[in-house]
Amino acid sequence: MKAVLVAQSGGPSMVINQSLAGVVLAARADKRVGPILGALHGIDGILGERFIDLRKVTPATLENVAATPSSALGSVRRKPTADDCARIFEVLRRRGVKWFFYIGGNDSAETASIISEHARAAGEDIVCFHVPKTIDNDLRESDHTPGYGSAARFVACAFMGDDLDNRALGGVKIDVVMGRHAGFLTAASALARVAPGDGPHLIYLPERPFSPTRFVKDVKDVVKREGRCVIAVSEGIADAKGNLIASRFIHEVDSHGNAQLSGSGALGDALANLVKEKTGIRRVRADTFGYLQRSFPGVASATDQDEARAAGAAAFAAAVSGKHAGGSIAIRRKGTRRYAVSYDVVPLAAVAKETRSMPDEFIADNGHDVTQAFIDYARPLVGQLPVKALLPGII
Numbered sequence: 001m002k003a004v005l006v007a008q009s010g011g012p013s014m015v016i017n018q019s020l021a022g023v024v025l026a027a028r029a030d031k032r033v034g035p036i037l038g039a040l041h042g043i044d045g046i047l048g049e050r051f052i053d054l055r056k057v058t059p060a061t062l063e064n065v066a067a068t069p070s071s072a073l074g075s076v077r078r079k080p081t082a083d084d085c086a087r088i089f090e091v092l093r094r095r096g097v098k099w100f101f102y103i104g105g106n107d108s109a110e111t112a113s114i115i116s117e118h119a120r121a122a123g124e125d126i127v128c129f130h131v132p133k134t135i136d137n138d139l140r141e142s143d144h145t146p147g148y149g150s151a152a153r154f155v156a157c158a159f160m161g162d163d164l165d166n167r168a169l170g171g172v173k174i175d176v177v178m179g180r181h182a183g184f185l186t187a188a189s190a191l192a193r194v195a196p197g198d199g200p201h202l203i204y205l206p207e208r209p210f211s212p213t214r215f216v217k218d219v220k221d222v223v224k225r226e227g228r229c230v231i232a233v234s235e236g237i238a239d240a241k242g243n244l245i246a247s248r249f250i251h252e253v254d255s256h257g258n259a260q261l262s263g264s265g266a267l268g269d270a271l272a273n274l275v276k277e278k279t280g281i282r283r284v285r286a287d288t289f290g291y292l293q294r295s296f297p298g299v300a301s302a303t304d305q306d307e308a309r310a311a312g313a314a315a316f317a318a319a320v321s322g323k324h325a326g327g328s329i330a331i332r333r334k335g336t337r338r339y340a341v342s343y344d345v346v347p348l349a350a351v352a353k354e355t356r357s358m359p360d361e362f363i364a365d366n367g368h369d370v371t372q373a374f375i376d377y378a379r380p381l382v383g384q385l386p387v388k389a390l391l392p393g394i395i
Contacts, residue, residue: 001034002098004316006054009042009104009111010077011135012070013147014154014300015308019103019131020073021066022312024054027099030320037095042076042102043111046088051095066309069295075104080111085118092126099127099319103312105134105145109328110352116326129315130328130348133308135294137184138355141330141346146311149304149381151178151293152188155232156385158289159192163199163230164388171283172219172229172275175200176268178293180236183207183358185293187370188378189232195390199230206236207358208367210245215271216278218368223281235267235288245270264288301383307331307341314343339380 004027008016020038027033036054039045052073057065065072080088092100102112109130116128132139135151155177166173177186183205190203201222204210222229238244246267268286275284315329328351334340362374 001096002032003035003037003096004033004099004101005037005039005046005051005092005095005097006073006101006103007039007042007045008071008073008075008133009102009108010075010133011105012075012295013133013135014069014150014295014297015146015304016070016103016133017068017072018066018305018308019133019146019312021062022309022314023101023103023131023316024057024062024312026313026316028055030316032320033099034096037097038073041074042104042108043078043080043084043088044076045074046091047084049091067300067305069297069300077107078111079107080114082118085115088115089119089122089124089126093124097126099129099316101129101131101312101315101319103131103133105132105136106139106351106353106355108133109139109348112326112328113348113352116348120325127319127324128326128348129319129324130351131312131315132329132331132351135185136179136182136355138182138357139351140354140356141328141350143331143333143341144381145331146304146308148184149301149307149383150299151185152191152378153301153304153382153385154293154296154299155185155188155289156191156382157299159189159200159230159232160194160385160388162287163192166199166228166230167390169283170228171285172223172231172272172281173199174231174233174268174271174275174284174286176233176235176265176286176288178289179206179234181206181355181357183234183236183363184378186232186234187358187362187374188382190370190375191378191382191385194385194388197226199228200232201226201229202231202368203370204231204233204237204368205358205363206234206238207363209240210237211239212245212274216274219275219281220279223279231271233267233271237267301381303381303383311343318345
């Protein structure tokens, strides 16, 4: 009886525990599986042999955990070295692990790929599978990734509320949304527009160069037309040379040496000050959604929850089939009239390291909005949004 080992990595999400449940429930139902181990804090937990016995978790508890945001096993951001891999193999050998599942984004896929390559080179009979997760929606091979639909729903609801607030008090409101290289999450703000004049009126994505001069003109034009302005800005906006606008105001770096974009309100404050200085508009406010987008309870998309669990189950089925030495699960949209997806096995190398950005057909020609193609793409992932009503004649 061989063991299953599952771990989580990277940024938490609202549905990552659904994927955990998908793996665990499928493993429990398979008579070939012995122990089902959960590593605490990713590969750090493997190296330190900090495991929990997931067979002892009651079905009721597992379902409650699945419906709870954030990484139940704890997370980590660590790329294994050759020495780490040698130690990981030794731990897996002693624990009798046959199937290893790593739930995370492209960095997690790279980690699974490194471990898989070392396993084959060492002649180890270990099958490594990556289960996709990222709110940025930037994994290659997939139409979309678990975590995105729920985070996008949060963004859409937040902008719907902010637009209502702005209608009442007027002025300019700037909201900064996560997304270093991909604008999918910021673009989801457009789903908040359900009535004429609804914001966001301007949407700035990292896929298009950001010009402060053009930004000020855009704001002036909207205020002249609408009497107010709500703006969605990706934290990763950059100038024509690719230099991050936020790097002018943020000097902290993350574990990869990149400017620490999330967790700082500097970009929003700088843009708000720019609007005040260049337009004379008195009421200008800015908020940064930051980490709220990842683990906010109560707003998870039903589609996202279902697909996250199915991705975990699909990874287990592929791993134990004997057809794959390893791989990643890609969610692909079927070309049917009614929304449907498939769960396909792709090579780990196809998902590791590199990311994707918003396709051109999703971005409006003016550079500060999205197209109907994006709305059609995102709507089934987010689900039905709250209904609102306005009094006649209110701006």
